[in-house]
Amino acid sequence: MDPASSSSFSSPSPLPDKPEPQDASxxxxxxxxxxxxxxxxxxxxxxxxxxxxxxxxxxxxxxxxxxxxxxxxxxxxxxxxxxxxxxxxxxxxxxxxxxxxxxxxxxxxxxxxxxxxxxxxxSTSWHASGNGLPSVPGSASSIIAGAVSGYHLLKIVGYSRTKELPNGEWIDSCPFQVGGRTWHVRYYPNGNKNEDIDYISVFLEFDGTVAEAEAVKAQAKFSLLDQDGNPAPTYSWGTGTRNYSVEKTWGFKQYIKRDELEKSELLKDDSFAVKVDVTVMSEFHARKTPTIVVPPSDIHRHLGDLLSSKAGVDVEFRVGGETFSAHRLVLAARSPVFRAEFFGNMKESTTTEPICIDAIEAEVFKALLAFMYTDALPDMDQQEESAMAQHLLVAADRYDLERLKLICEDKLCNHIDTSSVATILALAEQHHCHELKAACLVFLSSPVNLDGAMESEGFQFLTKSCPGVIKDLLMSHVAPSLLGKRKSKA
Known part of the structure; x- marks a missing residue:
């Protein structure tokens, strides 16, 4: 663990004595x-x-x-x-x-x-408690060693192309905020200095100015992520607490050898990811400990119990041969579409028969209802998460559940690979998921990833159903390459 070199970075009054009591029976x-x-x-x-x-x-x-x-x-x-x-x-x-x-x-x-x-x-401060035993009034306080934590996920897409940078040159991540400070991650594909040429170097840099006597103390932890998004223990290293107002950049000059990365499963589809956890220390301060501790809201648990108990249900849905019961008021409060159906001029507002829902699987509708009551998704393993997130995204768009839609987008961003990117990109285009679409296009900007995606079954569907996406892909990838060739000829 080393700081980056300055050449590379901007750096009652006492009582009188009383006689002892005499010895007596x-x-x-x-x-x-x-x-x-x-x-x-x-x-x-x-x-x-x-x-x-x-x-x-x-x-x-x-x-x-x-x-x-x-x-x-x-x-x-x-x-x-x-x-x-x-x-x-x-x-x-x-x-x-x-x-x-x-x-x-x-x-x-x-x-x-x-x-x-x-x-x-x-003592001079006392009272008799209610049970007849004397007690003293008490209070409590805490000395708080404050800290604010956050993280930045840096994904290197098109790793092989980044190796074209010479030793000592770097690529900066987008800036991000933790603890009211701005930071970014520096990535050196061919090492920071000559002795690091066979390694990848990574650093956290403080991007800001401070007063002369002000200290910015923080610690960083760099973790290479495996294909399930979990930190690889061998490559999870921390810097300890450092003063970034003195030296603005801290990290690891020899984080991982390039050949080790290329032989490992951490590199897939010419991509890998590094998670940088940042903890910014604040000044010590005293805080009075409250005597009343208010527990966090548990309304989601009560509403979940209401759904599972079926107490007071007043509407039924028929989905894929299964029947689901719910409460009109809850669904209407969560979804503008259900509100229009139940309290507008639609036939669902007066019917007492089960409402048939088409084009949604029973398990997906069950998860949809659970989210509307509890604001959370059920636990899923990695294998089923991608498929469920795709189906739930469609359902969330159908019933105008914006938060659920964004949750699904976020989950799908972690499942983009050569076999799934075409399907996810088509989904993003059809349901106006702009951030998800952008993530797919960034992934496809790598020639290796693009070649692999074009061989997948989903790519055929993408070209037929979403021709506009192909145009966007050409504009974001092929056109810049051709333009670069023309300039080089000139």
Whole structure:
């Protein structure tokens, strides 16, 4: 882990001592203690007798009197006696009984009388709790080591063409924001310096200016992704926390050997991906811990339970031989199309018969309903995710569920390869998914990927059903190549 070189990058007041109590038997201590109370207490007429509570450890004396509330008893003990350090600990046993220790050594919890709480040292801030045991009011705070995290996914499409760049030259990713700062990733296909010529170098660069004394502390983790989109452990490396206001670029000069990458399964269809996790550190600060913790919203769970329980359902759908029950109000709130059907002039607004849904498979409609109630998709494995995302995208477009449509687009972007790109591109064109279409065209900008895609079954369908896409493909790939040749001839 190295920073990039500067040539390549822009870089109460104390109490008086009291005599120790004299050694005496338990009965002597009780009598003498009772005398002191009778002599000193302004309400000594209420004193009945001192006594030793049965089972009370020898270190404690019990005093019983009538007419005092627990709160008055504790206050009187604190003000008149516990400020004398001979009596260091006070415990409320039950109504009208105080146990006061005449030794400074606290007892272990296992030595205590069953009616006692653990030894309680009186303080100037106190109150009696509702169960009769004294307690102190509390508060809590936290020292927060703040951090903001995010990531950038850099996909290298057309890897073989990037190797044409000479050693020491780089390609920057699009800028991205994490922690209120702008960053980009630098990719060196042939290494940063001469000694790195057989390697790929990757760096995170801070793209901004800061005040002279301001520090921008962050850490980065670079991970090559496998074909399932998971980090490859062998190539997941972190920089540790670095000050990017001093040196703006940090990363790895010898991240992976090119021949290792080319022999691995991490490179597919002349493409590979690197995920860069960025964590930006903020200043330490103190924050009061709230006493009331509000749980996150769980309305999605309640609505999901409502759907699965079928309580109050008022509409049925017939899809692929299966029947699904739902609630008109929920569907209308989620979908403008269902709202028009149920509360407009369409026949579905008055029918009590099951509504037939064509051109959607039962499993897809089930997932569609689940999303409308819970705003989440069911768990799917990698193999079925691509097919389900394609079908759900069509359904989302049909019922004007924009969020679901975007979720499906995002999932399909991770499934683009030579065998699927033509089908996904046709889908994107037919349902106006502009970002998904752009991702497909970028993938096809590689000659290797284009050759592989043209051999797939989906490419024939693409040329017949979406001729406009072929024109876009030619404009984005072939035309720039021809233009470059003409300029070179000139």
């Amino acid at each position: 338990a009965s002597q201590r009780t009598r003498s203690f009772g005398v002191r109370i009778a002599e000193s207490s302004p309400t000594s007429a209420r004193l009945v007798r001192p006594k030793v509570e049965p089972g009370l450890p020898a270190e404690y004396e019990a005093i019983v009197w009538r007419g005092f509330s627990d709160e008055e008893a504790l206050k009187w003990a604190r003000d008149d006696y516990l400020r004398d350090e001979m009596y260091s600990t006070c415990i409320l046993v039950r109504d009208g009984t105080l146990a006061i220790s005449s030794q400074k050594k606290k007892m272990a919890p296992s030595d205590l009388h069953p009616k006692l709480s653990k030894p309680y040292t009186m």
